[in-house]
Amino acid sequence: MPGPPQRVSQELLLCGATVRLAPAGRWTLMESAPSEEAPGKRGRRASVLRLDGLAAVAESAFDSAGMTTLVARREGDDACVLSVVAKGRTAARHRWAGPGASPSQETARRHADLLVGAAGQGDAREIARLLRDPGDPSQLLIRTLTALGLPPLPVGFGERAEVLADARGATVHRARSLWQGMKDFMSDETDPNPPLQLDGR
Numbered sequence: 599m600p601g602p603p604q605r606v607s608q609e610l611l612l613c614g615a616t617v618r619l620a621p622a623g624r625w626t627l628m629e630s631a632p633s634e635e636a637p638g639k640r641g642r643r644a645s646v647l648r649l650d651g652l653a654a655v656a657e658s659a660f661d662s663a664g665m666t667t668l669v670a671r672r673e674g675d676d677a678c679v680l681s682v683v684a685k686g687r688t689a690a691r692h693r694w695a696g697p698g699a700s701p702s703q704e705t706a707r708r709h710a711d712l713l714v715g716a717a718g719q720g721d722a723r724e725i726a727r728l729l730r731d732p733g734d735p736s737q738l739l740i741r742t743l744t745a746l747g748l749p750p751l752p753v754g755f756g757e758r759a760e761v762l763a764d765a766r767g768a769t770v771h772r773a774r775s776l777w778q779g780m781k782d783f784m785s786d787e788t789d790p791n792p793p794l795q796l797d798g799r
Contacts, residue, residue: 599626599660599667600718606660608770611657616773617652620765622749628652629762634770653681654690661686668748670739672756678735680742682712691748694735706730717746 599606603619606626610617618631630652656667666684673679677695681688690712693699701709703726710725728742740751754761762768 599628599656599665600624600744601626601665603767603769605639607769610655610659610771611638611663613655615655615659615771617655617771618760618762618768619771620652620752620768625749627749627762628751629760630769631760631763633763634758634772638743653683653691656683656772657686666700668713668716670698670743670751670755674737676735678739678756680713680739682716684712684716692729693736694729696735697732700730700732703730713746717748719720721747 601624602625603621603626606619606628616631616635618629618634620627621785634701651669651671653669656669660667666682669679669681669683670678671681673695677693677699679691679693681692682690690709692713693700700706706726706729708724709729710722713721713725714722724745725742726746728738730731731738743749743751752761752765
């Protein structure tokens, strides 16, 4: 999502999810961080968000203007998904799954326009062609992110959990109760989650 981790963390205060954030230029990368959850402290709200994935977290937390979010995920061994979440809902969800799974031209154009709008750059015609390409899903996801001028996927994406754990400047935003989240949200503190100490980096 656009913006620094500090702003993203502020938006997450009322969400009830534990995630890891890492800066990537003018963007922030985010992933679920179940290893950082306090044992026995996961309420129903956090459990639902975790089960539904990052798209549900984005729908819950990033409903303000300028916080349109792109969510990439791998499904199984042979499919990749790229979603656009804006104003509290998933506006577009594209799934690459090889031959036979290409969307219609109309759907591809509509999703391409939304992706370009979310990224703030890119050629919608090129993106639409990538969305309809029946080739390797992983490579098409990478090519689409590159064409949109977005940060590259972290090493290990889709292969192992919590790939941002060793990222430079990574921060863990821990789930709060609704009451604690409201207190922190109203606080003058600008960074509710100090950066992790990662071997002195």
